[in-house]
Amino acid sequence: MTSTSKDAPQTMATTEPARPHVGRRAVISREDLMAAALQLVGPHRSISTLSLREIARAAGIAPNSFYRHFRDVDELAVTLINQAGEALRQIIGEARTRAVAERSVVQSSIEAFMEQLRADQKYLHLLLREGTVGSDAFKGAVERQLCFFEEELCTDLQRLAVQRDTGIYQPEVVSRAITRLVFAMGAKAMDQPEEAHPDIIEQLVTMVRMIIIGTQTMAAKSARDH
Template identity: 70%
Template sequence: MPSIRTRTTAARRAPAGRKAAISRDDIITAALKLVGPHRSVSTLSLREVAREAGIAPNSFYRHFHDIDELAIALIDLAGRSLRQIIGAARQRATTERSVVRSSVETFMEQLGADEKLLHILLREGTVGSDAFKQAVERELQFFENELCADLIRLAEANGTGLYEPALTAKAITRLVFAIGATAMDLPRERHAEITEQLAVMVRMIVVGTQTMAQNRAIRP
């Protein structure tokens, strides 16, 4: 017959399928498995995430105050990861044209990535709560700031003008994300066509800002 101590220890063990200990990153990973092209972060429930993570619902609160805090953490993670991926693509490019092409192609590739990070930013910017939309807006501004710095760097290196760099970066960022939100719901076979169109549209913005800068420079 098991001793009292043995029975007590067994009673304290986590139920079958549940982990004895879990990290904040484990919960984020579980939540990422639940979101996707047709599933917004805002629709996740605490119990659903806990079940996916293999923990008791109460264990969730050791890492997040509520489901909204988890959602904002997911948005922040998505923004940071995508900025690194797209920023690296821009840095590898050596000409202005190749920067546009590589950035657009990398962005569109992320629509089909397993992590679905881009889906989080595209969904929560339109259907999430005000707190989620504000979090997405912060990430978009980070994208704009980094793109602005790259546009200035390229303009100086190539000797081309640049009219209102910050506004140019904003125009490109908002266009790309708007097109991405549309492409997200379209069949994958349409993505190549959209990538080509998007590259041309971004190029039009770049040429436009260069022309405006040149006109300002020669204006008496």
């Protein structure tokens, strides 16, 4: 797994509508390969340890056929990361908008997050644990997705601050802290039995509350000093 794959097609792969072909039809698609790779990763297996042959085997194709779809295992991995990030952001986004009227935004967002963990949507595994190892392209892809999370959370926090008229001190730092904390605790949770999850959720909620109360208090003090 070298660090090539400079220009992976960013098309988000939504089962194209059977374009007219010339030549033999593809018996397998990029998506099939990605699914096969996803199937191999898990709590005890990281994507950066998958070999080309292994993925091809899981997908039921000859090793060389892999090259028809991706240049690299790395390129596949990056595509997978992007897909995972998008999917998760959408889920969290729904949880957030759904929660505005109901319960605490914090609580329900975190619960949605941990629910994804429990559902063994391997997507999350990618974002949680693969960010620190692997090729540069790989790490970069994870980092980019995390930044998207930060940005969305940031605008959301600012919106809420205005709405409820609570101050917010350095919202970018706040959203970054929350994002990193949630992902770090999520990674920890992945290595623990499910019985421990409720406890982790509770801790996580407390942590995020502390940060939010902290930023509000700091904002209040900062306003007082002016």
